[in-house]
Amino acid sequence: MFKSPRLAAVLFCVIFTLSLSAQVPADWTTPFPSFRIAGNLFYVGSGDLASYLVVTPKGDILINSNLVSSPPLIRKSIEALGFHFSDIKILLISHAHYDHCAGSAEIVRETHAKYEVMAPDVFVVESGGRTDFQYARHKTMWFPPVHVDRVLHDGDKVSLGGTTLTAHLTAGHTKGTTTWTLDEQEFGSSGMEGAEGTRTLHVVIVGSPNVNPGYKLVHNKTYPQIASDYRHEFEVLKNLPCDAFLGAHGMYFGLKEKYARFKAGDRNAFIDPAGYRAYVADREQAFQAEFQRQLGK
Ligand SMILES: [Zn+2]
Secondary structure, three states, X not given: OOOOHHHHHHHHHHHHHHHHHOXXXXXXXXXXXXXXXXXXXXXXXXXXXXXXXXXXXXXEEEEOOEOOOOHHHHHHHHHHOOOOHHHEEEEEOOOOOHHHHOOHHHHHHHHOOEEEEEHHHHHHHHOOOOOOOOOOOOHHHOOOOOOOOEEEOOOOEEXXXXXXXXXXXXXXXXXXXXXXXXXXXOOOOXXXXXXOOOOEEEEEEXXXXXXXXXXXXXXXXXXXXXXXXXXXXXXXXXXXXXXXXXXXXXXXXXHHHHHHHHHOXXXXXXXXXXXXXXXXXXXXXXXXXXXXXXXXX
């Protein structure tokens, strides 16, 4: 078809790259209404890429910067709630993949937020994805490198203005995948904060328990301990107390369906301990099935 093999190769690369970058699901960039989940915790993400804002008197914490194109969307979501983008003092992520951390460079540049990342993901974040165990050669999954201000370890606390989040190392999906937990005060039946009948809510923001297509769980040269890390992750997730079930993607916890109920007046729509247990069990089963398949059993 092409007389010049080089031209053919260049065209193939261009088309291949375009088709790859066009693969971003529409939901990742579709705006979603921002809203208060509980207490000082707000949803400020898109239709599927979840971002969370923790608002405190000393400034705010943002979890997940999402795609390179996401910061203006996150800013709009924050401003729609009456808060200020510039109040972000600490930036956290669920894990070092471009759909959760590619916007970090812009957010850090604009807000001077401190970027705090789990130790095994730091190298990946600071190399812009070029050292990822799976995607190092996938240029479409690279992102602007960002300096990490604080290296986190399993169990570390991130505190600001009276709110404390705990970082749980739940690796496998990436070497530093982080599940965040915090406590919030539940809304009373009147929908008023501090109303009678409030209790402490354990919030879990799942980092990712998913085995991506192409992940080698057996004899993985760039991530030898991947299978044992996943097993450890499931043990951690099963043992976390959970009332409000959230995660890095809205898909994990049924964002749209729960938000519809929330809008219809169900203030407790995101309280779903049974859904959390079922999700973790389902993902563990999926991991086990894939592990057995790769073992050839
Ligand atoms: Zn991921």
